Amino acid sequence: MRITAAVSRAAGAGFTLETVELDPPRADEILVRIAAGGLCHTDLAIRSAITPEHGPVVLGHEGAGVVEEVGGAVSGVRPGDRVILSYRSCRRCGRCLAGRPAYCEQSMRLNNSGRRADGSATMRQAGAPVAGSFFGQSSFATHALASTDNVVVVADEGADLATVAPLGCGFQTGAGAVLNVLRPDPDARFAVYGAGGVGLSALLAAKAAGAASTVVVEPVAVRRELADRLGATAVIDPTDGDVVAAVREATGGGPSHALDTTGVPAVVADAVRALAPTGTLVVVGLGAAELTLDLQDLMLNGKAVRGCIEGDAVPQRFIPELLDLHAAGRFPVQELITTYSFTDINRAVADQRAGRAVKPVLVW
Template sequence: MQVSAAVARKPEADFTIEQLSLEEPREDEILVRIAGVGLCHTDLIARDQLIPIPLPAVLGHEGSGVVEQVGSKVKKVTAGDHVLLSFNSCGHCKTCEEHLPSYCLKFPQLNYTGLRMDGSSALSKEGERVSANFFGQSSFASHAIANERNVVKVDKSLPLQLLGPLGCGLQTGAGGVLRSMNCPEGSSIAIFGGGPVGLAAVMGAAIRKCSTIILVEPVAARRDIALELGATHAIDPRAGDLTAAIRAIAPQGVEFAFDSSGRSEVLDAALASLTSRGLLGLVGVPPKIESTLSFNIAWLITYGIRIQGIIEGDSDLDGFLPELVEYYQAGRFPFDRLVKTYPLAEINRAIADQAKGACIKAVLVP
């Protein structure tokens, strides 16, 4: 079938809207008509080859839509179902069997290569292979091929067009607090970065009833909405000594720090803001893959400081995404306040707006 898609052809260049050929779903695949897809920083670093997916490629990994066709072996959903799309996993390795599919041993092959496991792609243009299968979906398109393990059925009464960001950025932020770090009620946390991931972490901390929730973010509008979403304090990192500002609020330091920036100077401040046995959770992608973090080993040992890398908020998809939907329905996870929709054809404008802070979370509508 012919589909319309936003294609990445060169690093750091605009996406182009093109007509592509999409294969019929195989026996274990699902064809989804995309209703909306979130624009995530990970899509841009893939375009720019920090994730070396072969170009040209169709990216997009926060899709939502309607099932149009299923392969003969698919049992989880049927045509007409409304679904969220998220990351793919094998279902058979040790971490998948422990209900931690985001740490699947085959995660890079299943999500980053632009190919099925057999080396094929479902997308092409006049004989030219176009990389697909990004996070098991490639949803910057009118239609996408997904897999049983990376779709989650949702109620048809929900605003399907807006739900896609739950599949990556929002579950990463909320899950980082609720699952990965498992912040207990009454604990203190500093969250570095007030984009969609950081604000989802703020909402997760509010759900968990953390007593002190500090957002560190340079954009004033994002600090303001963080306070409305449950943050107890909001700090402009440009205003002075960041660690001192945090310790003015929590003199002994915070129990948890959550970084969505990936910037070494921010991570230095985050580590310095921790109390004894404090935990730093890392989700921010650094500006370079080879970026490193330096710390004083004796200090880390003396105070039992812990550092944890986090992927997708330790989400198990079928368990956690419905949980987030329930929080949303109860008014406790109002992520829709962060969303601004754009036509898929205006993806480059959406990227520019998101970069300059004109919107918090862009959702593209085919």
């Protein structure tokens, strides 16, 4: 079928809306008409690595829409279902069977190869393959092919798809790092470094969990103001003096639980230094490959640093939990979202980079 997609052709080049041919769903596939899709830093990071040799690429991995057709082997999903699309996992490897699908042994092949697991392309243009299947969806398009392992049915008919689309990755990552990994108790002193969509969804999750204090460290003034409106106990500008001392003062001796979303080695090192004894820092931001830490501080104070992908979440279980929190008013992610027409995708990218939009969501 002929669809419209936001195509990337080279690093630094803008997205262009073009017509491509999308395969009909195979027996194990689901055809989704995309209503909305979140714009994530991961999309832009992948785009920055595209060369002309890669050919055209369709990205997008926070899609939400309505199922139009399902293959004969699909169960649990029907035409007409409203769905959120998340990451793919094989469901057969040891990590998947242990309940850790975010660390699936086949993750790179299923999410980042640009093709189906069998190596075939899902999209074409003038007979030539177009790289797609990004996170098993490539949802920067009017339609996407997905699978049962990365489709979550939205039971609440009143849920706004543009609001809940980022639950597929960004909001799931931030909230999951808090609720699934850090698991703060009512005495917890929580700090998050970076107030983008991931960081602010983590703030909302920490508040929903009842953390005693919540500190946000963010250099962009408009994002600090939003964190303050969302109820952060303290908001710190890291460019204004000693950030470690400021975080320790705001948390009464250092955070017991902390999250870094920046991936900046110097920020991560400061976050570890600021931790209270026996505190834990979770890192979710991709950055430089090397990091210098004070091992004596780490060991003598019982501090822990842990990586985390997709909030350690099983989407079919965790996303419904977040939907319930949102419906109850305890996870107001709508405050983070700015919507754009898909035709304005390049403006959305510019606004996100400039800090004018925390979480752009594109709608058809």
